Amino acid sequence: ASAQIGVTGLAVMGRNLARNLARNGYTVAVHNRTPARTKALVEEFGHEGAFVPAGTPQEFVAALERPRRLLVMVKAGAATDEVIEEFAALLEPGDMIVDGGNAHFADTRRRERALRERGIHFVGSGVSGGEEGALNGPSIMPGGSAESYRVLGPMLERISAHVDGEPCCTHIGTDGAGHFVKMVHNGIEYADMQLISEAYHLLREVGGHSPAEIAGIFRGWNGGRLESYLIGITAEVLAHTDAATGEPFVDIVRDAAEQKGTGRWTVQSALDLGSPVTAIAQAAFARVASARTELRDAYRPLAARRADVVPHELGHSVLDIEKALYASKVIAYDQGWTMIRDAAAEYGWDIDLGAVARIWRGGCIIRAAFLDRIRAAHAAEPGLVGLLAEERFAAEIADALPSWRSVVATATLRGVPVPAFSAALAHYDTLRSERLPAALIQGQRDFFGAHTYRRTDRDGSYHTRWAEPGRPEVRTDTGA
Numbered sequence: 001a002s003a004q005i006g007v008t009g010l011a012v013m014g015r016n017l018a019r020n021l022a023r024n025g026y027t028v029a030v031h032n033r034t035p036a037r038t039k040a041l042v043e044e045f046g047h048e049g050a051f052v053p054a055g056t057p058q059e060f061v062a063a064l065e066r067p068r069r070l071l072v073m074v075k076a077g078a079a080t081d082e083v084i085e086e087f088a089a090l091l092e093p094g095d096m097i098v099d100g101g102n103a104h105f106a107d108t109r110r111r112e113r114a115l116r117e118r119g120i121h122f123v124g125s126g127v128s129g130g131e132e133g134a135l136n137g138p139s140i141m142p143g144g145s146a147e148s149y150r151v152l153g154p155m156l157e158r159i160s161a162h163v164d165g166e167p168c169c170t171h172i173g174t175d176g177a178g179h180f181v182k183m184v185h186n187g188i189e190y191a192d193m194q195l196i197s198e199a200y201h202l203l204r205e206v207g208g209h210s211p212a213e214i215a216g217i218f219r220g221w222n223g224g225r226l227e228s229y230l231i232g233i234t235a236e237v238l239a240h241t242d243a244a245t246g247e248p249f250v251d252i253v254r255d256a257a258e259q260k261g262t263g264r265w266t267v268q269s270a271l272d273l274g275s276p277v278t279a280i281a282q283a284a285f286a287r288v289a290s291a292r293t294e295l296r297d298a299y300r301p302l303a304a305r306r307a308d309v310v311p312h313e314l315g316h317s318v319l320d321i322e323k324a325l326y327a328s329k330v331i332a333y334d335q336g337w338t339m340i341r342d343a344a345a346e347y348g349w350d351i352d353l354g355a356v357a358r359i360w361r362g363g364c365i366i367r368a369a370f371l372d373r374i375r376a377a378h379a380a381e382p383g384l385v386g387l388l389a390e391e392r393f394a395a396e397i398a399d400a401l402p403s404w405r406s407v408v409a410t411a412t413l414r415g416v417p418v419p420a421f422s423a424a425l426a427h428y429d430t431l432r433s434e435r436l437p438a439a440l441i442q443g444q445r446d447f448f449g450a451h452t453y454r455r456t457d458r459d460g461s462y463h464t465r466w467a468e469p470g471r472p473e474v475r476t477d478t479g480a
């Protein structure tokens with residue numbers, strides 16, 4: 001036994017963390033379910049430090065000094081449970097398993113409890129910074145026992161990023177605390193990316209600036225109080241020109257933002273906790289909405305027209321407010337129906353959407369006259385994707401729109417919070433938009449996480465090698 005730590009799971013994250021550990025002078029045992037990855041790591045990067053390749057879990061565990069420190073970097077979810085189970089059986093009391101994957105904190109709490117009963121320390125640790133961070137210094141958010149941190153902390157602090165000599169790693173708290181904090185980090189990241197993208201969209205649609213000009217504006221902002229990684233990469237994404245078409249890159253990316261789900265977890269947990277994380281929630285929903293092709297297709301015919309974009313004057317009469325309330329209410333109900341439709345598809349429920357409206361017309365708290373109209377709309381068109389696509393509702397909303405905008409604008413100018421009115425209005429504008437800044441979010445995601453994007457002009461998944469000269473584009477779904 002000669003290795004101070006072992007890494008199992010040698011895809012991008014695990015491989016780079018193993019290299020980071022080795023570059024920092026630790027002897028690192030390496031293991032992967034498919035042995036080819038272990039072999040490739042040692043062949044390509046063996047010169048960077050001391051690696052001990054292990055072909056089997058038994059060899060891997062035997063290579064580790066006691067108490068054993070085992071870093072698991074496999075796919076989050078069931079794979080993590082399988083790997084923990086497999087290795088826990090080979091470990092002894094006092095040994096430590098670190099899960100550096102993106103686990104849900106509730107899973108981490110469950111795993112920690114189960115392993116604690118067997119005398120094994122389980123450290124659920126958030127790792128942020130993507131591939132690049134894993135190699136050169138990530139931000140690390142370990143949970144688990146104080147005792148485990150005494151042993152692991154110095155190693156994790158050493159391989160973490162450092163700012164002003166301080167490591168970007170600290171013991172967050174017991175059991176799931178590390179993964180919880182990582183989850184919130186990702187929620188904030190969603191909000192930050194959405195806000196940046198909305199700023200870009202405003203500069204483009206309202207300010208009339210080109211993507212290249214906006215890149216310059218962001219570069220300027222990055223020299224001031226907004227300085228940040230995300231603002232910096234946004235400037236780079238916006239300045240990039242697509243080699244195939246000569247168009248701004250942001251214009252050839254499909255404006256359907258994707259996600260791996262950690263932002264969604266933040267919102268779900270926030271509802272359980274009663275934490276009002278509305279900016280994060282709006283960001284998560286903005287991504288979801290951008291990718292709902294069938295809703296956007298249904299609502300695009302309602303596309304913004306000049307007349308309903310610029311209100312003639314800012315109004316806030318009783319009639320204006322009535323119209324804003326009505327329109328917002330239709331949106332809220334429509335969102336509810338979308339959710340019921342989604343759940344029906346997910347769980348295989350055969351739900352009559354018109355009947356839901358019918359049974360809510362009386363007796364319940366949301367009983368309302370227009371439920372009969374919702375019932376009728378679904379009866380007339382069984383596959384109805386959304387209420388706003390129905391002619392009469394569409395006409396009513398179009399009529400209400402100038403008042404609705406005026407009310408939200410007036411409230412905003414006067415500092416009167418109207419979170420639901422403005423969220424409903426943004427939902428309407430989102431779904432009927434021809435283009436959304438979700439394309440920029442896809443560019444940001446591809447930049448920092450190689451998460452790939454889809455193009456507007458051809459099929460397939462693509463990745464731009466942002467760090468290479470000329471920023472070549474590769475297709476990723478064909479292995480090319």
Ligand code: NBP
Nearest residue numbers: 009010011012013014033034073074075076079101102130
């Ligand atoms: P992936 O999430 O793509 O997972 C691939 C790894 O999991 C491979 O080593 C694979 O082994 C292994 N694996 C799977 Br899949 N099922 C397994 C099983 N049943 N038993 C054993 N091994 C199994 O890798 P990644 O992108 O490097 O991410 C690793 C973790 O880090 C994930 O939890 C991820 O969410 C998290 N994370 C990723 C990033 C990022 O930017 N990518 C950032 C921060 C955190 P194989 O080679 O044999 O298939």
